[in-house]
Amino acid sequence: MPVVEDDLSLVFAALADPTRRAILERLASGEATVNQLAEPFAMTQQAVSKHLKVLERARLITRTRTAQSRPCVLEAERLEEAAGWIARHRQMWADRHDRLAEHLAALRSHDHDEETDG
Amino acid sequence: MPVVEDDLSLVFAALADPTRRAILERLASGEATVNQLAEPFAMTQQAVSKHLKVLERARLITRTRTAQSRPCVLEAERLEEAAGWIARHRQMWADRHDRLAEHLAALRSHDHDEETDG
DNA sequence: CGGCTATACAACCAAGCAGTTGTGCAAACA
DNA sequence: TGTTTGCACAACTGCTTGGTTGTATAGCCG
Numbered sequence: 001m002p003v004v005e006d007d008l009s010l011v012f013a014a015l016a017d018p019t020r021r022a023i024l025e026r027l028a029s030g031e032a033t034v035n036q037l038a039e040p041f042a043m044t045q046q047a048v049s050k051h052l053k054v055l056e057r058a059r060l061i062t063r064t065r066t067a068q069s070r071p072c073v074l075e076a077e078r079l080e081e082a083a084g085w086i087a088r089h090r091q092m093w094a095d096r097h098d099r100l101a102e103h104l105a106a107l108r109s110h111d112h113d114e115e116t117d118g
Numbered sequence: 119m120p121v122v123e124d125d126l127s128l129v130f131a132a133l134a135d136p137t138r139r140a141i142l143e144r145l146a147s148g149e150a151t152v153n154q155l156a157e158p159f160a161m162t163q164q165a166v167s168k169h170l171k172v173l174e175r176a177r178l179i180t181r182t183r184t185a186q187s188r189p190c191v192l193e194a195e196r197l198e199e200a201a202g203w204i205a206r207h208r209q210m211w212a213d214r215h216d217r218l219a220e221h222l223a224a225l226r227s228h229d230h231d232e233e234t235d236g
Numbered sequence: 237c238g239g240c241t242a243t244a245c246a247a248c249c250a251a252g253c254a255g256t257t258g259t260g261c262a263a264a265c266a
Numbered sequence: 267t268g269t270t271t272g273c274a275c276a277a278c279t280g281c282t283t284g285g286t287t288g289t290a291t292a293g294c295c296g
Contacts, residue, residue: 005136006136008139009135009136010134012130012133012134013130013134015130015134015203016127016128016133017127017283017284018124018126019284021126021127021203028210028211033243034242034243034244035241035242043284043285043286044285044287045242046243046244046285046286046287047284047285047286049243049245050283050284051284054283069241069242069243069293070244074211076208076211079204079207079208079211082204083201083204083205083208085133085139086133086197086200086204087201089146090194090197090198090201092143093146093192093194093197094194151272151273152272152273153271153272161254161255161256162255162256162257163272163273163274164255164273164274165254165255165256167273167274167275168253168254168255169254171274172253188272188274
């Protein structure tokens with residue numbers, strides 16, 4: 001197991017939990033304190049605090065320090081990275097499927113093909 | 119901890135590992151057998167097999183049964199789901215940031231800053 | 237000052253994961 | 267037929283995680 005995990009893994013891992021995704025969704029409509037976030041989740045404040053740590057480590061949120069509360073705000077940049085990876089591979093896979101279809105079509109029209117690779 | 123995890127969590131969790139992402143990348147250039155996939159990864163065939171199980175469970179790949187080998191092929195649809203979630207929220211966050219910027223600009227134009235800096 | 241509020245830290249636990257070794261089994265090959 | 271190849275299953279290990287309770291800290295209120 002990676003002692004140091006790459007950013008992408010951290011982001012995906014952070015997104016791989018329904019609670020955390022819900023937190024992000026809630027946060028999308030504005031800042032919130034830990035206790036505000038904890039309320040709808042049927043879990044303790046400490047548990048939410050841990051989730052926030054995960055999100056923070058993935059830099060999906062940042063936290064500000066105002067008096068005795070530490071509200072959370074979203075950080076969209078990390079999401080770009082994840083989106084980028086997916087988009088890239090989605091394209092590659094689509095290409096691959098296209099080429100596969102082409103290839104099959106080519107094979108079909110050629111009747112027989114000798115593969116002399118260079 | 120979810121006894122039954124939703125599809126989205128499975129997909130993100132599957133993507134949250136560099137080895138599995140590398141497997142997907144390799145798979146993007148064509149089918150491969152377990153041993154072929156295992157080679158570059160400095161880990162045993164069994165470990166790769168486990169990773170493939172994770173990918174299969176997330177339905178990011180499917181496996182075909184030909185004779186004694188069980189090659190893997192990519193399944194792009196699941197990726198769409200993950201891409202969709204991210205895209206949706208990216209947009210929401212962007213909107214939010216825009217509004218925040220507007221808000222701050224509005225505040226600034228009001229010239230109501232009482233900062234006691236040192 | 238005392239007490240309330242908001243949060244974090246620590247210890248603990250059950251479960252899961254990523255990896256290992258060892259083994260079994262089905263298909264191809266000699 | 268026996269051997270090799272390709273893969274999976276099982277058991278085990280160490281680390282991580284998601285949750286708990288209990289406690290500590292920092293700021294506000296009276």
